[in-house]
Amino acid sequence: MLRPRILIADDHPLLLKGLEEFLKDLKYPIIGTYTDGLSAYNAIIKNKPDIAILDIEMPNLTGVDIAKKCKRHQIETKIILITLHKEKKFFEQAIKYNIHGYLLKEFALNEIEDCITSVCKGEPYFSSKIYKRFSHTSEPNSEIEKLTPSEIKILKRIAEEMTSTEIADLLNISVRTVEKHRANIIRKLTLEQKPNALLIWSQKNKQLFL
Structure with a gap:
């Protein structure tokens, strides 16, 4: 099976570099990295990556803003959000805009490969910590x-x-x-x-x- 083509955007250079190197080590093709949302969105339109891993909070456009635009314009790129936030409103936005993955940054490197695998199968993936907290499905x-x-x-x-x-x-x-x-x-x-x-x-x- 071909590895999905991935775009990454995060306004924290160290986190961006670390995630890029981690995924390259796992043989995922990285088609571009960006530090602001507008550049990332324009690259999604131009390059049509299979997956875009986006920080929720970025200059110009947030990860959620990009997800809204992708949904509105029926762009097929699957969105995975990574965030430091554990607030319920972000979880609800992720569900509302058909975001395929939602990871907490503190667990991102541990969960990202499982997340990508799940998303490629068409199955949404949410960090277990955040999902159990807000979905009321612990049992x-x-x-x-x-x-x-x-x-x-x-x-x-x-x-x-x-x-x-x-x-x-x-x-x-x-x-x-x-x-x-x-x-x-x-x-x-x-x-x-x-x-x-x-x-x-x-x-x-x-x-x-x-």
């Missing part, structure tokens, strides 16, 4: 037992990134019924009412129900 085994067989069936399709309409067509039920199941699953798993929260949970915990 998924006990939570999954609350779901009915019909809800498990819906959950399997959600993990496959199927839309409510696609699930309804496949299972020969109404979209309204699918949405009702979604709402019940979110409630039983005690997930927050945020876009993609259920998708992220289902993909991180699909070994429990597949």
Whole structure:
């Protein structure tokens, strides 16, 4: 399998250099490194890397700003954010803008390879420390037992990134019924009412129900 082409942006030169050298040692092709968000975004548009590893806070454009623009313009580059911040608002922004990976800088070198591997498979990857803190899914085994067989069936399709309409067509039920199941699953798993929260949970915990 070909290694993904990676772009890195961080306004801390030592962290930028360290991450670049670490990934090069692992034989990942680095197509560019940048210290500000605008340069990074322009390079994403021009070079179309498979993955962009971005610091959340940078001059000109933040990592979240870049993720918003990529989503708006349907740019296929997958975004991984790295940050020192553990505030809930950043976690929520990551979910809202379909960010594929979210790493705390203190664990970045330990988790980055697993993160890249997961993202390349189409599976979101969030630092376990930050995910457990805000997703309320520290005991998924006990939570999954609350779901009915019909809800498990819906959950399997959600993990496959199927839309409510696609699930309804496949299972020969109404979209309204699918949405009702979604709402019940979110409630039983005690997930927050945020876009993609259920998708992220289902993909991180699909070994429990597949």
